[in-house]
Amino acid sequence: MRRHVVALSVTLALTGAAVVGVASTTSASTVSSASPLAQQSQAWHRDAISLLNGYMNTYGSTLSAKERAHITTLISNADAAMTRLDTAVNAIRAATTTAAHRAAVAKALARFDAAKAAADAGVAEATPLLSARMNLFEKLNAKRDADRILGQLDALGSAIRST
Numbered sequence: 001m002r003r004h005v006v007a008l009s010v011t012l013a014l015t016g017a018a019v020v021g022v023a024s025t026t027s028a029s030t031v032s033s034a035s036p037l038a039q040q041s042q043a044w045h046r047d048a049i050s051l052l053n054g055y056m057n058t059y060g061s062t063l064s065a066k067e068r069a070h071i072t073t074l075i076s077n078a079d080a081a082m083t084r085l086d087t088a089v090n091a092i093r094a095a096t097t098t099a100a101h102r103a104a105v106a107k108a109l110a111r112f113d114a115a116k117a118a119a120d121a122g123v124a125e126a127t128p129l130l131s132a133r134m135n136l137f138e139k140l141n142a143k144r145d146a147d148r149i150l151g152q153l154d155a156l157g158s159a160i161r162s163t
Contacts, residue, residue: 035093037159038086044152045082051145055130062133071129074122081118085111092163101163108160116153 034042052075060068088108095101131139 034090037092037163038090040156040159041086041089044149044156045086047152048082048149049079051149055142059130059133063129067129071126074118074126078115078118078122081111081115085115087111089160092160105160105163109157112157112160116157119150119153 056071060071063071085108088104088111092101092104092108095104134142
């Protein structure tokens with residue numbers, strides 16, 4: 001349960017929520033012209049960032065400077081991984097041949113796996129830092145949010161695999 005309690009905070013931290021604003025992930029015109037799969041990836045990225053910003057606003061001031069720096073690094077790395085995933089997913093639509101499509105899907109799956117691995121590593125590192133600052137109800141809410149966000153990430157992976 002402890003892993004899931006703070007999974008939201010860390011997973012979202014790994015997606016770049018506290019470092020990058022929602023508008024930086026993609027423009028509104030880009031989203032409207034993107035494929036449904038790319039829109040799903042970009043929406044997950046934005047949702048994760050928004051949610052993590054809320055957690056960092058609530059708990060960031062309770063962290064030491066060293067802890068904040070560490071989580072900021074995790075966030076930056078995760079944001080970069082999610083941006084690479086967004087780009088790879090968007091490239092699937094641009095593939096003009098079957099071989100190019102297969103290659104684009106393979107690259108998107110590799111980027112998905114990298115983003116998921118970064119999230120898992122971040123959860124393991126950030127859980128002890130953040131869970132110590134939450135009461136029981138906050139932990140339960142974090143678990144609910146984590147389950148929702150991680151479910152969306154898993155759905156994105158399934159959608160990539162089925163293209």
